[in-house]
Amino acid sequence: xxxxxxxxxxxxxxxxxxxxxxxxxxxxxxxxxxxxxxxxxxxxxxxxxxxxxxxxxxxxxxxxxxxxxxxxxxxxxxxxxxxxxxxxxxxxxxxxxxxxxxxxxxxxxxxxxxxxxxxxxxxxxxxxxxxxxxxxxxxxxxxxxxxxxxxxxxxxxxxxxxxxxxxxxxxxxxxxxxxxxxxxxxxxxxxxxxxxxxxxxxxxxxxxxxxxxxxxxxxxxxxxxxxxxxxxxxxxxxxxxxxxxxxxxxxxxxxxxxxxxxxxxxxxxxxxxxxxxxxxxxxxxxxxxxxxxxxxxxxxxxxxxxxxxxxxxxxxxxxxxxxxxxxxxxxxxxxxxxxxxxxxxxxxxxxxxxxxxxxxxxxxxxxxxxxxxxxxxxxx
Numbered sequence: 001x002x003x004x005x006x007x008x009x010x011x012x013x014x015x016x017x018x019x020x021x022x023x024x025x026x027x028x029x030x031x032x033x034x035x036x037x038x039x040x041x042x043x044x045x046x047x048x049x050x051x052x053x054x055x056x057x058x059x060x061x062x063x064x065x066x067x068x069x070x071x072x073x074x075x076x077x078x079x080x081x082x083x084x085x086x087x088x089x090x091x092x093x094x095x096x097x098x099x100x101x102x103x104x105x106x107x108x109x110x111x112x113x114x115x116x117x118x119x120x121x122x123x124x125x126x127x128x129x130x131x132x133x134x135x136x137x138x139x140x141x142x143x144x145x146x147x148x149x150x151x152x153x154x155x156x157x158x159x160x161x162x163x164x165x166x167x168x169x170x171x172x173x174x175x176x177x178x179x180x181x182x183x184x185x186x187x188x189x190x191x192x193x194x195x196x197x198x199x200x201x202x203x204x205x206x207x208x209x210x211x212x213x214x215x216x217x218x219x220x221x222x223x224x225x226x227x228x229x230x231x232x233x234x235x236x237x238x239x240x241x242x243x244x245x246x247x248x249x250x251x252x253x254x255x256x257x258x259x260x261x262x263x264x265x266x267x268x269x270x271x272x273x274x275x276x277x278x279x280x281x282x283x284x285x286x287x288x289x290x291x292x293x294x295x296x297x298x299x300x301x302x303x304x305x306x307x308x309x310x311x312x313x314x315x316x317x318x319x320x321x322x323x324x325x326x327x328x329x330x331x332x333x334x335x336x337x338x339x340x341x342x343x344x345x346x347x348x349x350x351x352x353x354x355x356x357x358x359x360x361x362x363x364x365x366x367x368x369x370x371x372x373x374x375x376x377x378x379x380x
Contacts, residue, residue: 027097037203051084057137073299076127104225112148155212159196183360187306311344
């Protein structure tokens, strides 16, 4: 045992110097699953000669029905243990920086955390149902601190005030197609402002929250004892190539649609245009089905209440089929669908959001293409 007093006038706390518990924060990687970074718990027990990392971010690729369970949000994630240096080797290989935050804990708190992890490592407790916003490798560590460290408070004044979507966009900007696709898939729940506790679903934000957490006794110092840079690599510069961005693709598609419309006015509509229209119908139908599936057919909380279903409207293929059959009711459907698309386009204008969900600005172009196409097809 040793007695430590970190600042002048601080209350001295007896700690067990043979035990060191710290939080590891790993920088984002290049793959989709790693772009948000990672957290793990490191425990050094010098009496036992162990240096272990407890990792809540692992899963088994051999799980039966892996792909389906992953898509439906039913894939179990598990708590695993690795030797610290084995854990670190992966981050050295991929040149991802790692920082360590040593926590300022008394022996009771240290033992409670170690016991909590031991219970979590039991076969019946290791697995949990992952949720991107609410239950992941970072939130699990936040909850461990909340449950086992007493008499401390998070500094709520340090909350960013950002929404879930705004936070993840900070990490997705290096992948514009991923950023666009995720904006289409996640729903209105992503646009609620986070509390300090909630924003800790991102490893960097958890690290920041730990930095400012303090014990309730004003004479004591913070939860953080010391921060150590274990691995340091220069951040990779973000390369935004407009030629490979979704913006260029949809600009070209919009110009193609305008060109087709003027061809139509001149009475020149070839078979390739009809096939192109069918391709768009298939894509919109698939998009609508995917959004509905992610909303109602999965356990993913972020993908529910998705207002993008207004422009990716499931009535579009219904209208197309009824219009081909000459059903007069198709005229009522087309006006309703057009109104939904216009609402979506207005909501996608930066600064004009009035629906409870952010729409990617590219929805303006997609909506323009659908409206131009609808005007043309309605008179065919």
